[in-house]
Structures are given as C-alpha cells and as structure tokens.
Amino acid sequence: MMDDMLSVRRTLIQYSYYVKHLISGLCEEFQTNRVHHNRIIPLLGRLFEKESIEFISFFNSEKESTSTQFIHFLSEQGEIFHLGNGYYTLPPVRSIQLPNGQSVVVSSLEDMGNDKWLGIGHQTRQLSYSLMYSEYIYRPQLDEVFNFYKKKLTNNHDIEPNQMLVFSKKGSYKTASIRNMREDDFYILFYDRIIGGKIKPEKYLAQWKNGEWYLTQIPNNMYLRLRQALRSRRNIHSSFRICERENGYIEIKLNSSLPREENILMRLFSMPNEYKWAKKYITTYDQKENVRSILKYYKLREEGE
Structure with a gap:
C-alpha cells in the first residue's frame, strides 16, 4: 500500500510539471495569459491511458474523467488557477509556511527533486512572496x-x-x-x-x-x-492515529474523511490514499507537528492522548 502511494505521488508530480509547462508554453505561443482546458484534458486523457491502475484508482469520482479530476486537483492546490469558463493560468510562485515553520513552494516550474517530501509541492526556503497556511486557505471554525x-x-x-x-x-x-x-x-x-x-x-x-x-x-x-x-x-469525539512506519515514514489513519480545506492542507506535505474522501495519509516523521496542528483545529483527537 505505501509503495503504491509513493509511486502515485511521483506520477502526480511529473504530470503537475507537465501541465504547468504546457500552460506556460501555450500562453507564450499564442501570446495570451490563459489556456482553455480543452487544450489540456485531451492530451492528459491519452497519456493517462498508459498509466497504472493505482494512479487511475487514486482519482475516485465516477462522475468525472481522470483528466478532469487531475486538473481540479492542481487547481485546488494552487498549482494552477481557474479563471472561470474553463480557462486556466499560472499563478505567481509562492511559498506556504506550515505550522512547524517549514515552507512548501506552490506553482513552481522548477523541479526541486526531493523524494522525501511527500506533498504536491516541495520543501523550500521562504520566498519573497509567502503566505501563512491560514492565509493559503480559509478554514472557518x-x-x-x-x-x-x-x-x-x-x-x-x-x-x-x-x-x-x-x-x-x-x-x-x-x-x-x-x-x-x-x-x-x-x-x-x-x-x-x-x-x-x-x-x-x-x-x-x-x-x-x-x-x-x-x-x-x-x-x-x-x-x-x-x-x-x-x-x-454533543462531545462526540472523532479521532486520528499516527502510526510509525519504516524508513522514517508515518501513516495517519482517520475515522472519517476530512473536509476540502483540511484535505488541501494535508496534501501540501503528505500523500493521501485517494483524491477525495481519503482516510489515510503518509508523510515523514518530521511532519507530526503539522499533522497535529491541522487535525486538532478540526476538533479531532489523537488516539492515545
């Protein structure tokens, strides 16, 4: 299971860079600042036909194609920006500061190449254009x-x-x-x-x-x-559990799926077992503080406390 999740994560990163460079190239070629998804989704569809069952199964909606779900995934994470009416563009490169002080870069065209970082982005130094994680996505109490x-x-x-x-x-x-x-x-x-x-x-x-x-x-x-x-x-307490795995990894197990906001934050530094309604995430041992901060804000209790 963990090997499959790590493999899917590497594939997600590869296609993330592919889509961002594709948007950048098309904007330059046609002297515009936006690209319609009809220029992207058919290309992804042909590429995804050759992908593993693990990658295809990660995108678990029966109502949308894998290509469409992947575009939505990138848009939710801030890797690309939806302008409306099916048009997308590249937002500015920025860093997001996590609860433990680490920063992750979003929308970069540069491959950082750190396999130990399991989020959709990559660990980076704090950039001049930087947001706190609470500014990156609003989570009402x-x-x-x-x-x-x-x-x-x-x-x-x-x-x-x-x-x-x-x-x-x-x-x-x-x-x-x-x-x-x-x-x-x-x-x-x-x-x-x-x-x-x-x-x-x-x-x-x-x-x-x-x-x-x-x-x-x-x-x-x-x-x-x-x-x-x-x-x-009603003092009904939902919980999560952190399980240590080999090679410095941890697995986060939930009783129920997270809302969209917490899911997006978790995906910055961890890998879920599926696109929507995930109940498992894997990340590295040094991300425990980020996991606890995000999940406890949502009133989840850690088992064993």
Whole structure:
C-alpha cells in the first residue's frame, strides 16, 4: 500500500510539471495569459491511458474523467488557477509556511527533486512572496459554521425528510425513522428532491421546535464541517492515529474523511490514499507537528492522548 502511494505521488508530480509547462508554453505561443482546458484534458486523457491502475484508482469520482479530476486537483492546490469558463493560468510562485515553520513552494516550474517530501509541492526556503497556511486557505471554525447556519433556520419550507442524522452523547447515527425528536435540538435531515425525473439529494441543518422543523439547506462543501460541529456540541469525539512506519515514514489513519480545506492542507506535505474522501495519509516523521496542528483545529483527537 505505501509503495503504491509513493509511486502515485511521483506520477502526480511529473504530470503537475507537465501541465504547468504546457500552460506556460501555450500562453507564450499564442501570446495570451490563459489556456482553455480543452487544450489540456485531451492530451492528459491519452497519456493517462498508459498509466497504472493505482494512479487511475487514486482519482475516485465516477462522475468525472481522470483528466478532469487531475486538473481540479492542481487547481485546488494552487498549482494552477481557474479563471472561470474553463480557462486556466499560472499563478505567481509562492511559498506556504506550515505550522512547524517549514515552507512548501506552490506553482513552481522548477523541479526541486526531493523524494522525501511527500506533498504536491516541495520543501523550500521562504520566498519573497509567502503566505501563512491560514492565509493559503480559509478554514472557518466549527462554532462559526454552526452559528452562521443556525441564524438561517426557517419553518417556511416544503421538506419531508427521508432520513435524519441524530446526535447524542453516545454518538451520531443516521435513521429513516423520523420520530422521537428532542425539543430545540439540532439534526441533519436528508431529502431526495425530484427535478425533471432525476433525484437531487439535499441536506439540511434542522431544529425541532414547537412541534415542527426549522431548517436551512447545507451546501455540499460545508456538510462535513457542520456535521463535525454538531458532533463537537454533543462531545462526540472523532479521532486520528499516527502510526510509525519504516524508513522514517508515518501513516495517519482517520475515522472519517476530512473536509476540502483540511484535505488541501494535508496534501501540501503528505500523500493521501485517494483524491477525495481519503482516510489515510503518509508523510515523514518530521511532519507530526503539522499533522497535529491541522487535525486538532478540526476538533479531532489523537488516539492515545
């Protein structure tokens, strides 16, 4: 498993440089500052046909091609920048300072060649254009997310939930039995809306009050964060475990997947087992402080503490 993840990481880096140099070359050739993904994705598609099953399996969405997912991956990490309408450009080269003071370079066209660094970028000195990791990506605190959506609750809706996620001192669980709600308590509701003959799953933060539901819809990119906020309010503790491996590596094991923001930060210095919904990461022993800082901000507890 670890050898496969290391191999996939090397391939990701190779294609990262390929795409960045391709964008740079096309911009110079056509005297422009942007390139449409239609010039990139078909080329990647032909290259990816020859790639290993481990690399293809890393990109685990059934709704998008591997090429499209790879472009999104680079864009999320800040290696390339999406201008909208399918156009991409190269952002300025900058360094991101991690919690332990180390820096990682993003969007560089220069191969740093450090196989011991397992992130999408490479370890570097602090550059003149540098960001703290908290500036690189905004992560709202759990209480902040909960209070924001709590203020939007309304009883003006047409929702008849199919399932609900219940939070108690014993844990959280999903059930299709919509009953025994506690007055003024909070839940997450699931509702399958039918539009044009197709089912569109929706999620809602909900409060049972005065014998009816008060609720507001949860965007997909906020679901994990809000779910964790509700677990934290009930003192339900999610955890992570750091396992030492040979040759100075460590493996981080999670009970559940991280939100987009934490996943992006972790990928700066570690390698996940899959593009989305990863529950395992590998990195080196000296990254423990970064791992703990990022995961504890998300209210995860380290096993053994």
